[in-house]
Amino acid sequence: MTTDPSLSSATSPATVTAEDEVAGICADLLRIDTSNYGDGSGPGERTAAEHVMALLHEVGLDPELFESAPGRANVVVRIPGADPSRSALVLHGHLDVVPAQAEDWQVDPFAGEEIDGLLWGRGAVDMKDMDAMMLAVVRQMVREGRKPARDVVLAFFADEEAGGTFGARYAVDHRPELFEGATHAISEVGGFSTQINGQRAYLLQTAEKGLAWLRLIADGRAGHGSQVAADNAVTHLAAAVARIGQHPWPYVLTPTVEALLRGVSDLTGLAFDASDPARIDALVDALGPAARFVGATVRNTSNPTQLSAGYKANVIPGRAEAAIDARFLPGHTESGMATLRELAGEHVRIEPIHEDIALEVPFSGSLVDAMTAALLAEDPGALVLPYSLSGGTDNKSLARLGITGYGFAPLRLPEGLDFPGMFHGIDERVPVDSLKFGTRVLARLLETC
Template identity: 45%
Template sequence: MSTLLEDETLQFVRELIRIESVNTGVAATIGDGETRAARFVQERLAEVGIVSELVEPRPGRGSLVARIAGSDPGAGALLVHAHLDVVPVEESDWTHPPFGADIEDGILYGRGAVDMKNYAGTILAVARHFAREGIVPRRDLVFAFLADEESGGVWGAGWLVERRPELFAGVTEALSEVGGFSVPLVADPADQRRAYLVATSEKGVAWSTLTARGHAAHGSRPTDDNAVVRLARAVSAVGSHRFPVVRTPALQRFLDVFGEARGLAFTDESLADDLASLGFMASLVGATTRNTATPTVLSAGEKTNIIPAEASARLDIRILPGQDEQLRQGLRDLAGDDIDIREGRWWSATEAPLDAPIIGVLQDAITAHDPEGIVVPYLLPASTDNKHFAKLGIHGYGFVPLRVPGDFDVFAQFHAADERVPVDALHFSARVTERILRTA
């Protein structure tokens, strides 16, 4: 029989999914879903006497912050954060209503089921549990329910860090996405030992634009400085280039643990094949081995018979820790001196200690509920709101505990149609998260 903590976790996750807080990235089409979700959380906290502050830098773009005092005032506070916005859906691709929060065969379906209203509902339920039971955590806990993560956090975490840093006074570490989900430790399906990944590092994310310039001319008279041709060469060079493998500390720790468990060497020569043997983990870990720069948007002329004076391409760039300048120089070398490179947003990678005491806390919590489970650091190939909190000196860790079947790829649920999570995984998440926040 489930506990009240587990029941409320499931209830709140479902109710949050039903609030359509879609973040399109376009102000005119976003609506007030984020603020409605934040007010829902605020009301549930107020029911048990927890005071919170709603911050709304723009109408509808609300975030909520609450603090629970701990028993050790000398310990650094722990930030626990979840974003309330979700990415858009193409409803025709779904077999269940994306905002219906339907449960079928023990599986909860809905946008935000893992990204990341599951954690928002979980930490809300844990906060209420502490208040009801009179539980005082060891450290101050700062709960943040944030807007705009899916578009870079400009109106959520980024805004709060720049304008309201006092809300995070004393915070030294943070817990949030993307990690905590279980993956098979060994290849044998009969061996149920699980690894629970913790993101101790995140790739940085940047957007840059390549621009080639020439002079406009009639299409019947080819020019030597055709901007489209020169841009195409640069885009081809960037898009086809594979940057060298960099064995960051987080990547190496992952390889060491899985190498020992599976009898894999992960040498420079065997790395690609050994990663491929990891099944659905291969693409996740493979993306953390090197910097990437991916052309995504091309812009040039509008008429077929006119050679345009300018052509441009936008790049999505993912940067390993400490690799900013190497990547900048690599792009310059690939694009060539006749291509202008203009940087847009540029957020550097984050990197937190691999052996901090909080890793032991995570392991103890997992052991209490999965005795053979092992917490394994890894490098997240994407980025989260931890990039903003890093500006305040806060070390961010991605750990949303979910025990799932060996063939269930949690990371594949992010931004996917029929996003889903097993209900018993949410119950597990509630139990483990409660222990983490009580003992951290």
């Protein structure tokens, strides 16, 4: 697992920098289809993992590839730091992507094309861009014989897009020794820029909502479609789905979200009032494209996503099912589930499909200081603010080992680019200049954190 970072490869000259090769690494990763359908039917991550292994082997590192199931591959390597007495930092990404329907895209989602300075493809923002930055920065450090400030555990996981069962969760449960001595981690969905009243601000992720993918099940009396059916499973289910999907969850500001909105208030002059939803909405809207993420972090959410019932138009089924994607604020999971059970009603029961914890960590400390300093060194006039992610990351799994995780994939983005809107959306693309910026920031961070 561990190797001497003074080793270098003859095929990777020391004159090649992370900025030189990050776009090429990203394009190559985008061309590898790692679609995760959540049911085991996808191509898996093995091909991408082997590509990552080759890039790391090329500069003299000795990573380990291990599978949690056939084709579900993970890659981990520990890079010794200048001060081995310090705790280790986990720098991690995931290799899988959500599926893409080519007919919906302007380009082939797995062609990895560069058009007008942007790389297009499924995973360009989630998160093969960060994978490429990690690889490019580490490869340059190793080629030049430089060590990070402390041990770095570099990890590329499978299955993040389906909850991490075959990736980070598997690694934590079955290979915890890989993360020995690690106290902090950084990964995706933070560190990107947005414009607030003409001021560029970077949003550093310090919290993420918990998730509950739930199955609603209604049982009723099966029968002929022409009969009076008071105990109809479809009717019971439809009513529950409507109540849950239309429920007006109250606004609740966690410490992270409150700190962000107070920062937005300072920049815009808009009034902050935690008790006034209209003022909260105005501050969220001032975040521009980032409002997509932040707007879902001022309250719990519960969205119906799937329905299943019956097999013939004239047969009343005895069972009907639906799926709900619920996301709960830190500290509000139990109360949120109690509300869902009440909304489901007496005829509908709730069973878990997949559940995971919410996270909230301090916007303070030496690592946060180092991330902030690394960003401001490359963009001196900017501001750094904390924010909460409405989705989830593999930091949830690492938290089981007591590892404090942050979202920090640094990208300076052009004004007007709807970066958050491309997560799981169509026409994903990332500016090449943003990737180069990210390599400079990450290199500074690893040398100083």
